[in-house]
Amino acid sequence: QQQVRQSPQSLTVWEGETAILNCSYEDSTFNYFPWYQQFPGEGPALLISIRSVSDKKEDGRFTIFFNKREKKLSLHITDSQPGDSATYFCAASKDYGNEKITFGAGTKLTIKP
Amino acid sequence: EAAVTQSPRNKVTVTGGNVTLSCRQTNSHNYMYWYRQDTGHGLRLIHYSYGAGNLQIGDVPDGYKATRTTQEDFFLLLELASPSQTSLYFCASSETENTLYFGAGTRLSVL
Numbered sequence: 001q002q003q004v005r006q007s008p009q010s011l012t013v014w015e016g017e018t019a020i021l022n023c024s025y026e027d028s029t030f031n032y033f034p035w036y037q038q039f040p041g042e043g044p045a046l047l048i049s050i051r052s053v054s055d056k057k058e059d060g061r062f063t064i065f066f067n068k069r070e071k072k073l074s075l076h077i078t079d080s081q082p083g084d085s086a087t088y089f090c091a092a093s094k095d096y097g098n099e100k101i102t103f104g105a106g107t108k109l110t111i112k113p
Numbered sequence: 114e115a116a117v118t119q120s121p122r123n124k125v126t127v128t129g130g131n132v133t134l135s136c137r138q139t140n141s142h143n144y145m146y147w148y149r150q151d152t153g154h155g156l157r158l159i160h161y162s163y164g165a166g167n168l169q170i171g172d173v174p175d176g177y178k179a180t181r182t183t184q185e186d187f188f189l190l191l192e193l194a195s196p197s198q199t200s201l202y203f204c205a206s207s208e209t210e211n212t213l214y215f216g217a218g219t220r221l222s223v224l
Contacts, residue, residue, distance in 0.1 A: 006155075032211055043117075043203050043215025044156070089155055093211060100146075100171065101213065105155040 003027055006090050006104035014112050019077040021107045023090030028071065030092040034101070035064065035075050038087045047088070048075070080111045116140060119204050119216035126194050127224050134189040134219050136204030142214070144207045145187040147171070147179060149200040150218075156203065162187060194223045 005024050013019045023033075031052040036044035050057040050064045050073070057064045061080075066073045077084055090104040116139045126132050138145060146161040158171030160179035168179055176198060178190040191198055199222050205213040 004155075009153075034211065036213075041217070043205070043217055044213075045215065046212050049211075100158055100161060100169075101211065102158075102172075103148075103156040105153055 002105070003030075003102045004090055004092050004104040006088075006107050008107060009105070010108040010110070012110045012112060013080050015080060015082060017080055019080050019084070019109055019111070021075040021077075021088050021090070021109065022072070023074065023104055024070075024072045025092050026071070027092070027094070029094050030102075032093045033064070033066065033073055034091050035062075036089040036091060036103075038089065038106075044089055077109075082111045082113050085109060085111045117204055117206055117214050117216035119202075119219050121219060122217065123220045125222045125224065128195060130191075130194045130223070132191040132194050132221065134191075134202055134204075134221070136187045136189075136216060137185050138187075138204075138206040138214070139185065140206065140214070141184065142206035142208050143184070145181060146205045146207075146213065147177070147187065147189045148203045148205065149173065150203060151200050159189065159202075191221075194221075196223045199223045 007022045034049035035047045037047040038044040048059045061078045063076045087106045087108045089106045091101045093101045120135045147159040148156040157173045161169045162181040181187050202219045204216045207213045
């Protein structure tokens with residue numbers, strides 16, 4: 001059973017639009033949710049993260065919306081740029097202090113100019 | 114910024130072969146991890162370590178051994194490689210902030 005689920009598997013949006021990537025999880029004890037961004041040929045890198053005490057986290061054009069009751073979160077990328085084309089992984093862990101992190105299967109995002 | 118170096122970058126072996134993947138981090142992080150990445154599965158944790166001599170079992174450990182010889186070096190061993198172990202392997206390190214720093218990956222093909 002996959003603990004962290006992402007949808008859609010792939011997403012294409014036009015430059016300037018808002019891309020919305022979805023994530024849900026099973027374990028209600030998860031309390032830390034990082035998103036990782038991966039470009040082809042590279043390892044993933046931390047993009048933005050949120051803890052379960054918050055319902056929103058912004059960093060420039062990237063915003064996480066978090067719904068603890070429904071065990072869902074989403075990553076919104078506003079004013080999408082071709083350079084945002086990458087695979088995005090939603091992840092979750094139980095403790096802030098470095099318990100193992102569980103990753104979703106990823107969403108491949110393509111931004112068309 | 115954390116530096117994690119994996120070698121080799123590409124490896125081809127035959128079924129039943131013996132393979133060692135290497136990882137070195139130069140930021141004095143205590144935690145190191147081995148993940149495999151497969152389409153449709155994302156990143157799955159194989160083994161991880163809290164420090165030299167320590168080893169923890171991850172979520173998909175079957176067919177893999179690992180050894181942490183120093184704080185810097187973490188090795189993944191496939192002693193009898195099988196085609197199901199064809200994958201992209203990532204090493205990562207972290208401190209307590211839960212931010213993983215990944216290497217560039219090793220692509221392994223088992224024929």
